[in-house]
Amino acid sequence: MNVIAARGLKKSYGKKSSRFDALRGIDIDIKEGESVAIIGKSGSGKSTLMHLLALLDKPTEGKIGVNGKIASKLKERQVNKLRNQEFGFVFQQFFMNANDSVLSNVILPLKISGISKRERKNRAMEALKTVELDDKAKAKARDLSGGQKQRVCIARALVNNPKVIFADEPTGNLDSTTGEKIEDLLFSLNLNNRITLIIVTHDSDLAARCDRQLHIKDGKIKKDLAKPKASVKKGGRK
Amino acid sequence: MKIWDVITTANSNLMRNKGRTFLTILAIFIGSFTIIATSGIRTGVNNYIDAQLDSAGGEGYIEIMPEAMRDMAQSQMGFGGGDEPQEYDPKKNSAEMRAINKTDLAKIRKIKGVQSVKPARNVKAEYITSSETDKKFVISPQALPSDRINLDIAKGKDGKPDGRLVSINDPTPEIDLLPGYAKALGFKSDEDAVGKTVKLGVVESATMQVRTVEARVAGVLNKSVINMGRSWINTALEDKILDITYAKMPQSYRDQVYFATAEWDTKLGDKGLEDIKDGLKKLGYIGMTMEDEVGMVKSFFDAIILVFTIFGGIALLAASIGIINTLFMAVQERTREIGLMKAMGLGKGKIFLMFSIEAISLGFWGSAIGVAAAYLAEVIVNPIAADTFLSGLPGFELIKYDITTLALLILLVMLIAFLAGTLPARRASKKDPIEALRYE
Structure with a gap:
C-alpha cells in the first residue's frame, strides 16, 4: 500500500521572467515500510520535493496523496493534524530548544497534539528509551553532544508513532562514526517499527542503505534504483 | 495544543528573556500606577467632599447673588473681560445693580417654592x-x-x-x-x-x-x-x-447687601429647584445650592485629575509600543522554533494565541503590580497625610480605591496589551515553516 503518492508534481518560484522551476513533473509512489533516499546536488530540487511530500509546502501543479487522501482537498487544520500524527521530522541542524530539557523537547509534538500531561511524559520517556537516552531526560538540550542531539531529534520524530519519518541530511552535521550510529538507529526503526523513511541526502553511502534511491536532477527524477533483491530487508516490502 | 498548554508555554517563553520582560512590565506598571493612583485620589477627595456635604445637609437652602456681582468678579479675575477697557453699562455695572434691594428681596420671596429669604448682611x-x-x-x-x-x-x-x-x-x-x-x-x-x-x-x-x-x-x-x-x-x-x-x-447703608439666602420647599424636588433658579435668573440673580458650589470645586479638581490620567494614558500608549517591540523581537528570535512547531502541525491560530497571551500576560503583570503598588501607596501615604497636611480635616482619606475600578483597569490594560500584541502575533502566525526553518 502506498503511504505517499505524487502525480505530475511541479513547483515554481517567482513570476514571468524571474520564474524558476524547482520541480518539473514528478511522479512517485512510496510504499508503507519502504526506505527511500532522495539524492541530488544542491539546487536539484530534492529539498523542495521533500517539503511537498511532507505537506510543508503546496505544489504549483500536481497532486499528492497521503494514506489515500488527496492533500489539496484537506483543510489546513486536517493537514496540520496529518503532519502531527503521521509524520516525524529529523533535520540536519537538529532544531531543538537549547534551553529546554531533553524531555520537554521530545514532548513538543505530543503537546501540540493535545495529549494529557501524564501520558505525554510516559510516551516521551519510551521514545527516549528507544534512542537510549532516557538517562539524559532531565539534561538541558544544549549540554548534549551532536550525536546525542540527533538521537533526541529522532526520539522527537518518533514520539507520535508516525507512519513516515522525513530526514533532511540527518548525518550532515556529524562525524562519520556518529553518523553511522544515527543511520543504524533510523534503519532499525524502519525495520522494527515499519516506519517509512524518506531521507534527503547527498551522501551516496547513506543512500545505498535505502531500499530505493531517487536521483533528482534539474527538477526531475533521473534514476529510480531499487536495492538488489538479495539484500532487501525482511518486511521492507511486499 | 490544549489552551492550558498554550498559556503555560507563552508564560515560560516570557521568562526566557527576563530582562526584556521586566522592562516591558515596568513601562506598563508606570502607566497603570499613575492612572490608578490618580483615580484613587479622585475617589478619596470626592468621598470626603460628599461626606462633608451629607453632614452639612444644606438641603432646601440656596445662596443668591446678583448676576452683575458675578460678572464683576469674573472680569476682575480676568475671565471674559479681555484687555480692552469695558464700557460702562448702567444695567450691568452700576453699584445699584450689584446690590440686592428690598423690592427684589420681596420679589424673590414671591417665587414659587421659596419659603423665606434672608439678606446676608x-x-x-x-x-x-x-x-x-x-x-x-x-x-x-x-x-x-x-x-x-x-x-x-x-x-x-x-x-x-x-x-x-x-x-x-x-x-x-x-x-x-x-x-x-x-x-x-x-x-x-x-x-x-x-x-x-x-x-x-x-x-x-x-x-x-x-x-x-x-x-x-x-x-x-x-x-x-x-x-x-x-x-x-x-x-x-x-x-x-x-x-x-x-x-x-x-x-440705607445697613440695608445694602450683596448676597442673600433663601429656603425652599424640598418637596418640589430637583424640578422645583430648577424653576426657582429660573425665577431668580429672570430677576437678574443667580441661585446656587451648596452642591453647586462644591460642584465647582469638584470640577476644577476633576480637571487636574484628568490631566494626570492623560499622562498615565500616554505612558500606557508608550508601554504598548514597548509590548509591540518586545514581541517583534521575540518573534524574530524564535523564528526557527515557530517554523518547527508549524512543521509539527501547530496551527496558525494557536501560534497567534500564544503570542497574544504573551502580550496579555505582560499587560496583566504590569497592571497587577501597578495595583499592588498603588495599594501599598494607600497604606503608606494615607496615615502620613492624615498626620500632616490633612491633620485639620478629620476623616479625610486621601487615597481610596474601589475594587471594580481596579479590576476594570487591569482588564483594560490587558485588552490594550492584546491589541498591541496582535501585530507581532499575526506576523508569527503567518510565518512559512520552510522559510522559518531555513532562517539563520
Whole structure:
C-alpha cells in the first residue's frame, strides 16, 4: 500500500521572467515500510520535493496523496493534524530548544497534539528509551553532544508513532562514526517499527542503505534504483 | 495544543528573556500606577467632599447673588473681560445693580417654592476675647443663614458633641467657635467653653471706635472644607454687631447687601429647584445650592485629575509600543522554533494565541503590580497625610480605591496589551515553516 503518492508534481518560484522551476513533473509512489533516499546536488530540487511530500509546502501543479487522501482537498487544520500524527521530522541542524530539557523537547509534538500531561511524559520517556537516552531526560538540550542531539531529534520524530519519518541530511552535521550510529538507529526503526523513511541526502553511502534511491536532477527524477533483491530487508516490502 | 498548554508555554517563553520582560512590565506598571493612583485620589477627595456635604445637609437652602456681582468678579479675575477697557453699562455695572434691594428681596420671596429669604448682611468683627484671657484673636463671624444647615460639631473625648450649632431664633446672642479657639480663649477644653461667654470687638464705622458685644458659646466646630474658617453666629448676635457697625449712619447703608439666602420647599424636588433658579435668573440673580458650589470645586479638581490620567494614558500608549517591540523581537528570535512547531502541525491560530497571551500576560503583570503598588501607596501615604497636611480635616482619606475600578483597569490594560500584541502575533502566525526553518 502506498503511504505517499505524487502525480505530475511541479513547483515554481517567482513570476514571468524571474520564474524558476524547482520541480518539473514528478511522479512517485512510496510504499508503507519502504526506505527511500532522495539524492541530488544542491539546487536539484530534492529539498523542495521533500517539503511537498511532507505537506510543508503546496505544489504549483500536481497532486499528492497521503494514506489515500488527496492533500489539496484537506483543510489546513486536517493537514496540520496529518503532519502531527503521521509524520516525524529529523533535520540536519537538529532544531531543538537549547534551553529546554531533553524531555520537554521530545514532548513538543505530543503537546501540540493535545495529549494529557501524564501520558505525554510516559510516551516521551519510551521514545527516549528507544534512542537510549532516557538517562539524559532531565539534561538541558544544549549540554548534549551532536550525536546525542540527533538521537533526541529522532526520539522527537518518533514520539507520535508516525507512519513516515522525513530526514533532511540527518548525518550532515556529524562525524562519520556518529553518523553511522544515527543511520543504524533510523534503519532499525524502519525495520522494527515499519516506519517509512524518506531521507534527503547527498551522501551516496547513506543512500545505498535505502531500499530505493531517487536521483533528482534539474527538477526531475533521473534514476529510480531499487536495492538488489538479495539484500532487501525482511518486511521492507511486499 | 490544549489552551492550558498554550498559556503555560507563552508564560515560560516570557521568562526566557527576563530582562526584556521586566522592562516591558515596568513601562506598563508606570502607566497603570499613575492612572490608578490618580483615580484613587479622585475617589478619596470626592468621598470626603460628599461626606462633608451629607453632614452639612444644606438641603432646601440656596445662596443668591446678583448676576452683575458675578460678572464683576469674573472680569476682575480676568475671565471674559479681555484687555480692552469695558464700557460702562448702567444695567450691568452700576453699584445699584450689584446690590440686592428690598423690592427684589420681596420679589424673590414671591417665587414659587421659596419659603423665606434672608439678606446676608456685612457682619464684621475686629477680634474675639474672653474674661479668661487678655489676648485677642482675629475672627470672621458669619450669620447662619438657615437652620437647615447642619455643620459638623466637634466631638469630645466622651464621644458626645461639644455643644450644638447656634440656634437662629434664640434671643440670646450665640456663636460657634472654630477648633482651637476654646483653649486660646483660656477655657480648659472645647467642652468647657460651651455655655461660657465670649466678647467680640466691633468697630463703629462712623467713628472708628471699638465697642464690645457679648455672646454665648453654643458649640465648637470641626474643621472642614465647607466651613472655610467661618465662625457662625445667630441672628440676635448679628443684629447686635450690625447695631454697632452702622451706628450713627443712615439705615440705607445697613440695608445694602450683596448676597442673600433663601429656603425652599424640598418637596418640589430637583424640578422645583430648577424653576426657582429660573425665577431668580429672570430677576437678574443667580441661585446656587451648596452642591453647586462644591460642584465647582469638584470640577476644577476633576480637571487636574484628568490631566494626570492623560499622562498615565500616554505612558500606557508608550508601554504598548514597548509590548509591540518586545514581541517583534521575540518573534524574530524564535523564528526557527515557530517554523518547527508549524512543521509539527501547530496551527496558525494557536501560534497567534500564544503570542497574544504573551502580550496579555505582560499587560496583566504590569497592571497587577501597578495595583499592588498603588495599594501599598494607600497604606503608606494615607496615615502620613492624615498626620500632616490633612491633620485639620478629620476623616479625610486621601487615597481610596474601589475594587471594580481596579479590576476594570487591569482588564483594560490587558485588552490594550492584546491589541498591541496582535501585530507581532499575526506576523508569527503567518510565518512559512520552510522559510522559518531555513532562517539563520
